[in-house]
Amino acid sequence: MRFFNFLTMITFEHVSKKFPLGNVALDDVSFQIEDNEFVFLVGPSGAGKTTILKLLLREMPATSGTVLVDDIDVSIKKFGSPVNLRRKIGIVFQDFKILPEKNVFENVALSLQVVGAPTGQIKQEVKSALELVNLSDKSKVFPTQLSAGEIQRVAIARAIIGNRNILLADEPTGNLDPKTAWEIVRIFKKLEGKKTIIIATHNTDIVNSMQKRVIVLKDGKLTKDVRKGGYEL
Amino acid sequence: MNTFLTSIRRTPYQSLAAFLVLFFTLFVSVFLFIGLSFLYGLLGYVESRPQVTVYFQTKTLPEDISKIREQLINSGKVMDVKYISKEDAFNIYKQLNKDNPLLLEMVSADILPPSLEIYAKKPVYLSQIAEFLKKQPGVDEVNFQKDIVDRLLTLTDILRKSTIAFFLFLLFMSTIVLTTTTLFKVALKKDEIELMRLLGATNFYIKKPFIFEGIFFGLSASIVSFLILGGALLYFNPFLKSYLNGIPSLALNLPYYQLQVWPMNPIFLITSFTLSTLFGVGIAIIASLLATQKFLK
Numbered sequence: 001m002r003f004f005n006f007l008t009m010i011t012f013e014h015v016s017k018k019f020p021l022g023n024v025a026l027d028d029v030s031f032q033i034e035d036n037e038f039v040f041l042v043g044p045s046g047a048g049k050t051t052i053l054k055l056l057l058r059e060m061p062a063t064s065g066t067v068l069v070d071d072i073d074v075s076i077k078k079f080g081s082p083v084n085l086r087r088k089i090g091i092v093f094q095d096f097k098i099l100p101e102k103n104v105f106e107n108v109a110l111s112l113q114v115v116g117a118p119t120g121q122i123k124q125e126v127k128s129a130l131e132l133v134n135l136s137d138k139s140k141v142f143p144t145q146l147s148a149g150e151i152q153r154v155a156i157a158r159a160i161i162g163n164r165n166i167l168l169a170d171e172p173t174g175n176l177d178p179k180t181a182w183e184i185v186r187i188f189k190k191l192e193g194k195k196t197i198i199i200a201t202h203n204t205d206i207v208n209s210m211q212k213r214v215i216v217l218k219d220g221k222l223t224k225d226v227r228k229g230g231y232e233l
Numbered sequence: 234m235n236t237f238l239t240s241i242r243r244t245p246y247q248s249l250a251a252f253l254v255l256f257f258t259l260f261v262s263v264f265l266f267i268g269l270s271f272l273y274g275l276l277g278y279v280e281s282r283p284q285v286t287v288y289f290q291t292k293t294l295p296e297d298i299s300k301i302r303e304q305l306i307n308s309g310k311v312m313d314v315k316y317i318s319k320e321d322a323f324n325i326y327k328q329l330n331k332d333n334p335l336l337l338e339m340v341s342a343d344i345l346p347p348s349l350e351i352y353a354k355k356p357v358y359l360s361q362i363a364e365f366l367k368k369q370p371g372v373d374e375v376n377f378q379k380d381i382v383d384r385l386l387t388l389t390d391i392l393r394k395s396t397i398a399f400f401l402f403l404l405f406m407s408t409i410v411l412t413t414t415t416l417f418k419v420a421l422k423k424d425e426i427e428l429m430r431l432l433g434a435t436n437f438y439i440k441k442p443f444i445f446e447g448i449f450f451g452l453s454a455s456i457v458s459f460l461i462l463g464g465a466l467l468y469f470n471p472f473l474k475s476y477l478n479g480i481p482s483l484a485l486n487l488p489y490y491q492l493q494v495w496p497m498n499p500i501f502l503i504t505s506f507t508l509s510t511l512f513g514v515g516i517a518i519i520a521s522l523l524a525t526q527k528f529l530k
Contacts, residue, residue, distance in 0.1 A: 057431060086433035097428050101239075114434035158432075 008068075009035045009166065009196045010056065015065030015075070017051050017220075025051040027220040028065070035165075038192045040207045041200040042231045043217035049200035052217075053168050056198075057089060058082040069166070087115050090159030090195075094171035096151045098143045098158075104130070105139040108157045115162060129157035133187055149180035156187055160195065167191065169199045173206065181206065207231045237446040240418060247414040248450075254414075255454035255513050258407040263462050263509045265396050270501070272392060274483025274494040276385050285351040285362050285377040291319070291344065293371035298347055301369050305351060308365075310358040315350040322348065346373055404516065411450075411520030415443055419524050426528055440525045447517030455510040463502060470497060 010033040017026040026048045033039055041049045054060055055067050058074045067075040072085055090111070098107050105126055112122045130136045133153035143151055152172060159167055169188070173181035185206050188197060201207065207214060208230035216224035216231060241248045289298055295318065302314050317325070323342035330336045353359050363377045419426070426439055473495070477483075483495035494501055 059431075081435075083433050083435050086431060089433075091431055097424065099425055099428070101243075110429070111432050114429050114432045114438055116438075 007034045008032050009037070009070055010198075011066065011068040012052070012055075013066040013068075015055065015062045015067055017048075017055065017060070018063045024220045026055075026062075029217070029220070029222045030065075031215055031222060031225055033196060033198065036193050036196055038188075038197045038210075038212045039199070040210070040212055040214045040231070041198055041217065042202060042204075042207055042214055043223075044202060046219075047217040048220045049217060050170055051220075053091070053170050053198070053200060056166075056168060057091065058085055087162070088164060089166045089168060090162075090164035092152070092155050092159050092167070092169040092172045094174040096148075096155045096175075098151050098154055100143050103140050103142050104135060104146070104154050107143070107154050108161060111158045111164075112162050117162065125161045126157070129161045132160070132190060133157045147180070148176055149183055152176060152180075152184055153187065156184070160191060164195070166196045167198070169197070169201075171201055172199060173201065173203055178205070185210070204231050236442040237449060240422075240442060240446055241449075244418050244421065247417050248446075251411055251414045251450050251517075252454055254407050254410045255450050255517060256458055258403045258516065259454050259509050259513045260458035260462065261403060262400060262512060263458055263505055265400065266505055266508065267462070267466070269392060269396055270485045270492070270494045271483060272385075272389050273485050275480075276389050277486055278480055278483055279378065279381060279385055284353050284359055285366070285375065286348055287351070287366045287372055288346040288348045288374045288376075289371045290373045291346055293347065295347065297371055298349065301366070302349060305349070305362070305365075308362075310354055310362060312352040312354050314352075317348045317350060319343065319345050319347050322346070407516050408520050408523075411447070411517060412523045415447070415521050415524035416527065418446075419443065419528050423528065430529075436525075436529050439529065440522065443521040443525050444518055447521040448514050451514035451517040452510060455506065455513040459506045459509060462505075466497060466502075473497075 012029050012031050015026055015029045016024070018024050029048070029052070041052060043049055055062055056069055056074070058079055061077060061079065062075040065075060066073060069085060070088055074082075074085060099110070102110070108126045108129055109122050112125060117125075126139070127136070130139055133156055135150060135153055135157065138146065138150065143154070146154070152175075156169075156172075159169075167188075172188075173184055176184065181203065188199065189210075191197060211228045211230070213227050214224070214229040214231050215222060287301075295316075298316065302316060305311050305314050319342045322345040323340070326340060326345060327337060351362060353362060359377050363375050366372055366375045429439055477495060480495070482493060485492040485494050492501060492504060
């Protein structure tokens with residue numbers, strides 16, 4: 001049975017992912033995420049959080065089950081080019097993936113350059129995104145001159161510009177101290193209701209205090225899915 | 234533009250290697266092209282000259298010569314037979330010695346032999362035609378250029394085959410070296426490429442800077458190699474002029490076009506440059522595509 005409705009942005013339906021050597025990353029996982037919903041994906045390391053994000057980006061196909069992203073079935077075997085799918089998704093990584101030889105503006109602009117946006121639009125959207133993450137005054141600064149928190153804010157700015165209506169964050173606070181981690185969470189909070197946000201994390205403090213929807217994974221299985229919940233390790 | 238200039242600045246040794254390999258390949262290729270064009274032009278020139286010339290005794294009657302001419306035409310082995318009468322021979326003699334009045338005074342049409350200039354359909358018929366003519370009455374001397382044509386044909390054939398082999402080797406070598414140097418460059422940008430893929434860049438968008446860089450190297454190597462070869466040709470032009478004295482022009486017969494090789498002319502130079510540029514840019518693009526493809530699988 002499909003869980004279709006017009007508000008649904010992401011659907012996982014009995015999804016399993018097994019690797020060739022036999023280890024199971026996901027085992028019969030089903031859930032739905034609505035448009036503009038804010039969701040924490042939690043669980044210990046190896047629970048399957050990153051696998052879910054990779055399936056959404058079609059970095060790899062599911063072994064079985066169906067994965068729908070904005071009505072695109074990304075689980076089919078012969079998927080073709082993932083270009084259009086990935087243009088709907090912004091992603092924030094634990095290790096930032098900021099290019100050291102480009103300045104802040106250029107790093108953020110890359111997100112629009114790859115989709116062929118005109119220069120005027122790039123300038124305007126990068127400016128707005130940098131204002132949102134409080135880095136307007138550092139647009140010409142290179143990453144080596146920034147703190148870890150600032151670098152992660154650059155990564156968020158890069159992930160939110162353009163028509164990317166889904167924001168995936170894989171352990172976005174994993175490399176940050178608690179104070180900086182909260183600064184990052186506050187930026188995500190600003191985006192709530194504007195984009196579908198999925199944050200994979202095992203930071204219990206943040207999850208528990210935000211009181212958002214929490215999907216808990218353990219050993220590849222979905223063990224809990226609560227609308228306004230917390231999480232215990 | 235900025236992207237590939239930055240790439241050249243950041244990887245100067247790989248860029249220099251790519252440029253030098255392309256330069257060497259194009260320099261040798263254009264040199265071979267010009268050399269072979271001259272050789273083919275020379276072969277065409279020799280083939281266009283009368284291949285058998287038969288001189289008759291001065292007392293031979295034109296009617297007898299005409300009968301032999303008809304027999305030759307009817308044999309099916311000749312393309313054309315041109316009759317040179319005593320008067321025609323005298324006119325040619327006058328033209329050749331117009332600057333030497335003493336020689337002109339000493340000769341009259343009566344002492345010059347009439348002749349037939351014969352163009353064979355195939356070089357293999359040359360000796361058969363010569364043998365036939367030697368048996369005819371009134372024939373004084375038979376000259377034919379079988380040896381020259383045969384030697385030139387053999388030489389051209391050997392050179393053509395060895396040039397193709399060498400050219401293929403150059404093509405293979407330069408593609409491998411360029412692919413390897415481009416692979417280094419691509420490997421340095423591995424993280425950026427991975428990021429661009431996740432952001433939704435098309436494969437072409439990722440390949441584009443490497444392709445532009447290849448085009449830049451192909452074009453610059455072609456320009457430099459052509460400037461050096463063009464300069465050398467201009468420098469040796471007086472020497473070639475004296476060496477090829479008496480040959481008004483050499484042409485390369487292509488399927489739908491005749492390319493004049495000599496005297497040196499802009500069309501031949503532009504054609505050489507265009508072919509060299511297309512070849513250089515082609516190799517560079519293929520190498521860029523091969524190198525990037527490995528990282529985009």
